[in-house]
Every structure is written in C-alpha cells, then in structure tokens.
Amino acid sequence: MSEQELKALRVRIDSLDEKVLELISERARCAQEVARVKMASLAEGEVPVFYRPEREAQVLKRVMERNKGPLGNEEMARLFREIMSSCLALEQPLKVAYLGPEGTFTQAAAMKHFGHAVISKPMAAIDEVFREVAAGAVNFGVVPVENSTEGAVNHTLDSFLEHDMVICGEVELRIHHHLLVGENTKTDSISRIYSHAQSLAQCRKWLDAHYPNVERIAVSSNAEAAKRVKGEWNSAAIAGDMAAGLYGLTRLAEKIEDRPDNSTRFLMIGNQEVPPTGDDKTSIIVSMSNRPGALHELLVPFHENGIDLTRIETRPSRSGKWTYVFFIDFAGHHRDPLVKSVLEQISQEAVALKVLGSYPKAVL
Template sequence: MSEQDKKPLDGLRDRIDQLDTSILKLISERAEVAKQVATVKQASGGDAVFYRPEREAQVLRKIMDKNDGPLDDEEMARLFREIMSACLALEQPVRVAFLGPEGTFTQQAALKHFGKSAVTVPMAAIDEVFREVEAGAMQYGVVPVENSSEGVVNHTLDSFVNSSLQICGEVVLRIHHHLMCAEQTRRDKITRVYSHAQSLAQCRKWLDSHWPMVEKVAVTSNAEAARRVKSEWNSAAIAGDMAMELYGLEKIAEKIEDEPDNSTRFLIIGNQQVPSSGTSNNKGADKTSIVVSMRNKPGSLHRLLAPFHCYDIDLTRIETRPSRSGVWNYVFFIDFTGHRDDPKVQYVLREVESFASELKILGSYPKGVL
C-alpha cells in the first residue's frame, strides 16, 4: 500500500481511537452512577433489590428502538446487556443457579439473560435449582421449560405446583447441536455417541442418516457427554459450543439438529413479584403464567378458556398435567399476554378463580427481549 493510500486509512483509525476513548469515558461514568445507585439502595435499609427485571427489559427495548444500525438491534442489545451486567456487579453480583453441570445450554441461557458478570452455579437437578432459590442461597434460578421440537419439560412444570417461587423472566435460546470428539479419538472407530436424551431426539434423523450403526447413549446432560468423550478414544458427543470449548473438543459436524429453528425456552425463577415492564407505547410487554386445577366435569376446559376469549387476552401456551389430588383430575398450565396488574387480566383471574378448584399465579414477567 502506497503512502498516499495509507492517509485515509490512518485518518479512520485515528477516528476509531477517539471514539474508543469517548466510549470508555461514558462506560466509566455509567459504572460510577451504578455505584451511587447501590449506595442509595443500601442506605434505604431493608432488603434492597438490586436486579430489576422490568427495568432491564425497558432499557434493552429502548436501545433496540433507538438503534439506527449498522449493527442489528439484537447485537446492539447484547452489547448493552454486558455493560449492564458489569455495572450491576459493582452494586451486587447476581448469583444464579442453573441446571448443570458447567457447559450446558441452561448455563448459556443464564449468561444470555444476566450477562457474563453474573455468578452462575450448577445444580444436579431441576428441583435442586428450586430449593436453592427458595432457601435464599441463590437469588435466581434458570430452568428449561419447553423445546420447539420436543415439547414441554414436565419436571419443571411439576416443580411449580408446590413451590412458592415466582417466574421473573424468560429467555429463548437458539439451540445448535454439534457432533464432537476429543483429540485422541479415532474417528474411523467411533462406536457410540453420548448426549442428553432430548438432544439425541432433536438429532434423530441426522444420526440415522449419517451414523446409523453407532450406539446412542443418553446421559444426564450434554456437558456430561462432552466430559466422557474427553477420556475415550472411540466415542463422540452431541453438545453445544460452550461444552466444546470447556472440554477442549473438536467438531466433526456442526448444526446437526433436525429442525432448523430448534429453540428452547427457559424460565427465570426468584422470590420477587415483578412490576409491569410495559409503557404507554408498549403495553403488551409482559406475560403471565398460571396453574389451574379444575373439577373433572364435562365442559371444564371450555369454561376455563372462555374468559380469556371474552376479554380478548392472547393465550401463548397451555399444557395439561395429571393432578396429584385424584385419579383422572388434571391441572392446566397457561401462559398469556398481559400483567397481573392489568385490569383485564384481573377480571379474567377473578372469574377463573370463582369456578376453579385452585388458581395459582406463577408470575408476571417481561417477555424475552433477546
């Protein structure tokens, strides 16, 4: 490159350096304000709440609304998520339990929602995540609730029935599965593939087409599958990028999931009720989840759903689970658009409560932003 050609490039690099200095200064100023917020909250006494799900959702939505590119809205929001996470850590690091071990998609969902400055702690089972949060050892928990191709996670739904915890948020994670092996693996001698049962199901067609004779072995998590492969020479694992990096594995094939839009929805659980994140310009910003027990009578489901239709409330999910109170009795898990403090929602909940055996509000929370 000639000296003449270098001049415009040098000028652009100087401009980038100036912008970086300005960005650094502004982030530092924001961090100082976050420290002042912590001081005010601590001085107010009582149990100060540092993490506010509705506030973070409002900030991220505003960033996406104001973004003019060239970075897309989600990329810009992810940058601000990490800034907010780092600033919140100056106030009080958020401690989050997740369904472990390390390297699972649930941990990836926790970091996507809370940012990389959150302290994430693995738990061996979903009910352990609930117990740790209920006991106050962890402020929040992250548990899977449904997959777009394999359906609902029943263990999570059942855990809500006898729990006092509230749903504080949701996060949807695009799931990419990769076939991977260790450095010492003899790829032409692979006889088994490890993964979680749901991941094996989500990659069933690909495996049948490309590795029909290989034994499929279900283990407790994709991260456990990656850990096992690390010490074996004749096995492979199906897992995500996080597990691959954690255990130093290599990709044999990538994005082997059968459904191109394969996604999993995770719930954030905590001890607090979350105020509405809606504004005058964005009133449908929240969701509410409830569980309803109905008497086993003809027309029960129709009667349950009629108030939602009457008040024009959008149902986003309904699941049925057997009730533990009697044979052939059922409970309904329902998600719908709106916040428990919305007048229309209150009308519906009062009407449902008038004829249901039991109504339990699992939480109102911001719709997933990222």
C-alpha cells in the same frame, strides 16, 4: 487502502474508545448512585432490591428502538446487556443457579439473560435449582421449560407444583447441536453417541441417516456427554458450542438438529415480584375439577376478553389418580385490570389457581 489512511482511522478509533470508556464509567458511577439512593430510602427492616428486570427490559428495548446501525439491534442490545450486567454487579453481584454442569445450554441462557457479571452456580438437576433458590443460597435460578421440537420439560413443570417460586423472566435460545469428537477419537470406529435425551430426540432423523447402528446413550446433560467423550476413543457427543469449547472437542458435523429453528425457552425463577412494563407475560397453574367442559370453562374468559394465550400444557396433578393441572401462559400482567378480572372469573370455577409470575416478554 493506504497505510496512512489506516493509521488515521486507528487514531480515530482510539479517540472514540476513550470517549466510550469515559461514558461507560460515568454510567457505572450512576448505577452506584442508584444503589446509594435505594439504600437510603429503605424502610426499617426492608431488604433492598437492586436487580430490576422490568427496568432492564425497558433499557434494552429503548436501545433497540433507537439503534441506527450499522450494528444490528440484537448485537447492540447484547453489548448493553453486558454493560448493565457489570453496572448491576457494582450494586450487588447476582448469584444465579442453573441446570449444569458448566457448558449447558441453560448456562448460555443464564448469560444471555443476566450477562456475564454474575456469580453462576451449576446444579446437577432441575429440582436442585429450585431448592437452591428456595433456600436463599442464590438470587435466581435458570431452568429450561420448553423446546420447539420436543415440547415441555416436564421436570420443570412438576417442580413448580412442589415449590413456591416466582417467575421473573424468560429467555429464548436457538439450539444448535454438533457431533463432537475428542483428539483421540477414531472417527471411523464410533460405536456410541452420548447426549441428553432431549438432544438425541432433536437430532433423531440426522442420527438415523448418518449413524443408524450406533448406540445412543442418554446422559444427564450435553456437557456431561462432552466430558465423557474426552476420555474415550470410540465415542462422540452431541452438544453445543459452549460444551465443545469447554472440553476442547472438535466438530465432526455441525448444526445437526432436525429442525433449523430448534429453540428452547428458559425461565428465571426467584422470589421477587416484577412490576409491569407494558409488554409482559403471565404464567399460571390451574386445577379444575374432573368434569366435562372444565377446560372449555377455563378458556372462555381468555377468549371473551381478547387475551392472547401463548401456551397451555397439561400435567398430572400428583394429588389424585387421573386428575390434572393446566400450565397456562398468556400476554399481560396480573396487575392489568383486564387480566385481574379474568383471573377472578377463573378462580370461581377452579379448584385451585396460582399465579407463578408476571414478567417482561423476552427482549433478546
């Protein structure tokens, strides 16, 4: 390509950028107008709701449907995710607590869902994320709920039994783990590998094959593992890209998770009910009396009404020995007439039924 051709293309890009810039600014002014209208139409004592997850899900879906390339749908939606995040911040900067410290996959999930224009607050434990939301110190919390290799995150499920929380959204993240070392690590003398217990489990076979005799030490998070390695010469950490970048570690081996499709699902928790989008999920907790056929009775109404169950998990109820609660996710919104009638049927059989929330299915 000649110098002249390049120059002409760059002039074109500059002029397109000017238009993109002007359009984004116009969009941002529109969002400011939306905020003004929301404020003006408040009833006495009513608190304004600036963040609308159902609307954001629709905007992103529309972008993906209309996108003609060459950028991929996900890539395009990610760009719009950030534009919306900045527009919303003009209305109200969201405060989001997540399972920290900085550099965790939960932080990456929070950024994927809300974009980067939020004020994010790392918490030391899942329960603290719940408490921070309950106390009103933040608008939303982000917690992991299940991993495709290792299953449920029990701390999260148990926290739902202790706090009244609304699930406002979900996001899924591909989890890639790397073996990370610091500048001073003697790579042939590694005698300890730090990581979160879930991550150690997700890389178990790889560790058995490559570091069978090295001590595996479970710490509170992958980011904590990365932090420890920074100051030690004989240790390595298993963590993801964010933690590697944050603590300046290098990858001794990449993508060492045993299953290449290793993914984690995260939930956004808050206290805002989300209206239907037409493509939603609902999460409920049900406790049944301990008698034969109870689980069958619970599941039949879903089957008979053609409602797609996406997940069912059992946990001890914590209110009696050998009594259990079921965490159930299914397609649909609790305001859909069909879902409403199924929930009514179940509540007749159940000891207790609680809707944790209906929320848009993950778009990104």
